[in-house]
Amino acid sequence: MPDLAANMWRARSGELAGTSMRTMARRLPAVIVRSARLAWRAGRADTAMTIGCNLAAGVFTAFGLLATTGVLTALFSAGPTPERVRTALPSLALVAGAAALRAGLQAAAGWAQSRLAPKVERVVELRLYEATTAVELAALDDSAFLDDLKRAEGRGMVAAPAVVQQAVDVLTGAVGMFAAAGTLGVLHPVLLPLLLLTVVPEGWASIRTARMRYMTELTLVGARRRKWILADLMADRRHAAEIRSFTMRGFLLGEYDRVAAYQRGVELDLARRQVIARVFGDAMQGVATAAVYVALGLMLWKGAVPLAVAGTAVLAIRAGQSSLVNLVFAVNRCYEEGLYFGDYLEFCAAAEKRVPERSVAAGHGRDGGPSPAAVRPPDGFGRIVVEDVTFTYPGADTPSLNGVSLEIVRGEVVALVGENGSGKSTLAKILAGLYDPDGGEVRWDGVSLRTVAPELLWERIAVIAQEYTRWPMTARQNITMGREAPEEALLAAARSSGADEVVAELARGYDTLLDRRFEGGAELSGGQWQRLAVARGFFRDAPLLICDEPTAALDARAEHHLFERIRTHADGRTVLLITHRLASVRHADRIYVLEQGKVVEEGDHRELMALGGLYADLYGLQAAAYRTG
Numbered sequence: 001m002p003d004l005a006a007n008m009w010r011a012r013s014g015e016l017a018g019t020s021m022r023t024m025a026r027r028l029p030a031v032i033v034r035s036a037r038l039a040w041r042a043g044r045a046d047t048a049m050t051i052g053c054n055l056a057a058g059v060f061t062a063f064g065l066l067a068t069t070g071v072l073t074a075l076f077s078a079g080p081t082p083e084r085v086r087t088a089l090p091s092l093a094l095v096a097g098a099a100a101l102r103a104g105l106q107a108a109a110g111w112a113q114s115r116l117a118p119k120v121e122r123v124v125e126l127r128l129y130e131a132t133t134a135v136e137l138a139a140l141d142d143s144a145f146l147d148d149l150k151r152a153e154g155r156g157m158v159a160a161p162a163v164v165q166q167a168v169d170v171l172t173g174a175v176g177m178f179a180a181a182g183t184l185g186v187l188h189p190v191l192l193p194l195l196l197l198t199v200v201p202e203g204w205a206s207i208r209t210a211r212m213r214y215m216t217e218l219t220l221v222g223a224r225r226r227k228w229i230l231a232d233l234m235a236d237r238r239h240a241a242e243i244r245s246f247t248m249r250g251f252l253l254g255e256y257d258r259v260a261a262y263q264r265g266v267e268l269d270l271a272r273r274q275v276i277a278r279v280f281g282d283a284m285q286g287v288a289t290a291a292v293y294v295a296l297g298l299m300l301w302k303g304a305v306p307l308a309v310a311g312t313a314v315l316a317i318r319a320g321q322s323s324l325v326n327l328v329f330a331v332n333r334c335y336e337e338g339l340y341f342g343d344y345l346e347f348c349a350a351a352e353k354r355v356p357e358r359s360v361a362a363g364h365g366r367d368g369g370p371s372p373a374a375v376r377p378p379d380g381f382g383r384i385v386v387e388d389v390t391f392t393y394p395g396a397d398t399p400s401l402n403g404v405s406l407e408i409v410r411g412e413v414v415a416l417v418g419e420n421g422s423g424k425s426t427l428a429k430i431l432a433g434l435y436d437p438d439g440g441e442v443r444w445d446g447v448s449l450r451t452v453a454p455e456l457l458w459e460r461i462a463v464i465a466q467e468y469t470r471w472p473m474t475a476r477q478n479i480t481m482g483r484e485a486p487e488e489a490l491l492a493a494a495r496s497s498g499a500d501e502v503v504a505e506l507a508r509g510y511d512t513l514l515d516r517r518f519e520g521g522a523e524l525s526g527g528q529w530q531r532l533a534v535a536r537g538f539f540r541d542a543p544l545l546i547c548d549e550p551t552a553a554l555d556a557r558a559e560h561h562l563f564e565r566i567r568t569h570a571d572g573r574t575v576l577l578i579t580h581r582l583a584s585v586r587h588a589d590r591i592y593v594l595e596q597g598k599v600v601e602e603g604d605h606r607e608l609m610a611l612g613g614l615y616a617d618l619y620g621l622q623a624a625a626y627r628t629g
């Protein structure tokens with residue numbers, strides 16, 4: 001089976017496979033403390049109630065068991081039966097009362113625990129998504145960071161409520177076990193080790209089968225991932241047309257079946273080995289239990305314990321046994337989930353470190369504002385200066401920008417042109433405050449962008465990105481992006497971009513959902529989507545508008561109209577335009593030509609044509625293509 005090199009959980013699975021009881025015991029307290037802290041933050045009252053009720057239920061279990069001795073003593077004493085029953089009644093009432101109270105407390109604990117679980121989920125999800133939406137953009141270009149994110153978001157986040165649940169189960173098991181053990185200790189000191197004896201085989205079997213499962217998970221990681229990918233390919237509408245036109249159905253189904261068969265084989269083998277371990281464990285437990293009853297019988301025979309005490313001991317051993325088995329199981333699971341939860345916690349801590357100090361999201365400022373150390377960017381600007389900027393993407397060998405300097409003056413249309421991969425989009429992202437340059441800086445009227453809170457800068461910039469998102473929301477939301485503004489502003493932006501024509505054809509106008517996966521959702525063409533993306537940029541009404549290939553999908557008329565709109569939009573505002581349609585940059589106030597991350601030419605159209613360099617070459621090629629037509 002080819003491995004898809006997706007050993008996301010290999011580190012953890014390896015650790016689990018090699019875990020001994022001692023390691024588990026050593027690390028478990030830390031896991032429990034972490035989960036208790038999480039539960040406490042999620043819901044104090046529910047956490048306190050879960051723990052309190054469980055402890056109290058344990059006390060009543062012990063109390064009920066001890067009261068049973070009273071019942072049995074009365075019943076086994078000499079005298080007429082009605083008399084014995086009457087003597088047993090007060091103890092019987094105590095047993096019944098303790099059982100009722102215990103059941104009530106356990107129900108209350110269960111209720112508190114069910115209320116706690118969604119709260120824990122909410123706290124955990126919010127923390128992760130607060131971090132992922134605030135980290136510097138470069139973090140999301142870092143493959144190690146992305147791997148950690150996937151692990152934390154997938155297995156790690158699921159583990160959080162599970163670890164809390166298991167920690168409570170550990171507590172419940174421990175309380176039940178102590179109640180039974182305490183009772184046995186009171187009844188006779190030899191009974192306590194006997195209880196432990198019966199539980200060893202069961203504990204062994206449950207740890208052994210759990211470990212087998214981890215090992216199987218390890219071997220199945222690649223196959224599972226392959227199956228997910230195939231399932232996504234076969235069930236997602238984005239791929240549906242191509243599956244049909246390239247008649248890929250048989251191939252994909254065959255691949256899926258092959259992986260599924262492999263997985264089934266591995267899982268059946270696991271089930272077989274688990275059953276063997278379990279049967280062996282159960283048999284050993286049977287032997288141990290028989291030994292305990294023989295020992296109890298001997299003690300009874302020798303007069304070491306009275307009959308009533310032996311009867312209670314049998315009940316206590318049974319109760320203790322089930323608590324201990326639950327305890328061992330919960331410890332095992334708590335430890336396992338704790339490891340995955342550890343992944344989540346480590347990721348969140350690492351991600352929070354990658355939230356820029358000066359950003360509002362870092363939460364250092366008062367009243368939800370930016371950190372006191374951050375500078376406010378100027379509301380408008382007279383001049384943006386890019387000075388000797390160098391930038392290399394995380395993990396890349398060569399810089400995407402290498403000593404770029406340029407200037408953008410308020411009210412101008414400035415164009416960036418250059419061949420694919422020359423660094424235009426990267427420069428636009430640095431100008432938009434999305435990446436910090438590795439060297440050099442960008443200044444707005446002398447204020448370095450390295451010192452400003454990015455959120456305040458983003459408020460002053462509108463970006464029409466090359467790869468914009470087709471938000472699965474309504475047409476209105478696709479333009480306003482969650483901002484409140486008068487309807488007139490929305491309509492004006494839509495008119496400028498030509499999005500109004502798109503919306504006019506939608507069944508529910510601006511309130512039409514733009515996602516076919518939902519009922520009533522509409523499907524737009526590539527160019528129609530692009531008009532919405534452009535409207536988004538206009539709607540923001542910022543002093544700087546950055547347009548990265550805004551017309552790639554537009555028809556000739558829409559393109560012409562848009563470039564005219566961009567020129568008029570510039571009135572008082574500033575536009576940075578990136579495009580391969582060189583006819584459209586003829587009217588730009590200034591054009592910068594990039595090649596391999598460097599500015600190689602600058603000037604207006606006439607100057608660059610006169611220079612006879614790269615720009616003149618590219619322009620000549622495009623113009624010739626039209627002329628020969």
Ligand SMILES: Nc1ncnc2c1ncn2[C@@H]1O[C@H](COP(=O)(O)OP(=O)(O)OP(=O)(O)O)[C@@H](O)[C@H]1O
Pocket residue numbers: 141393394396400418419420421422423424425426427466
């Ligand atoms: N997220 C990224 N991680 C690593 N390298 C990247 C990333 N984005 C771009 N690059 C690299 O940086 C270089 C410049 O890319 P950029 O997108 O800025 O070029 P461009 O001039 O806008 O190209 P195009 O005309 O094709 O849009 C390219 O070599 C590209 O491979």
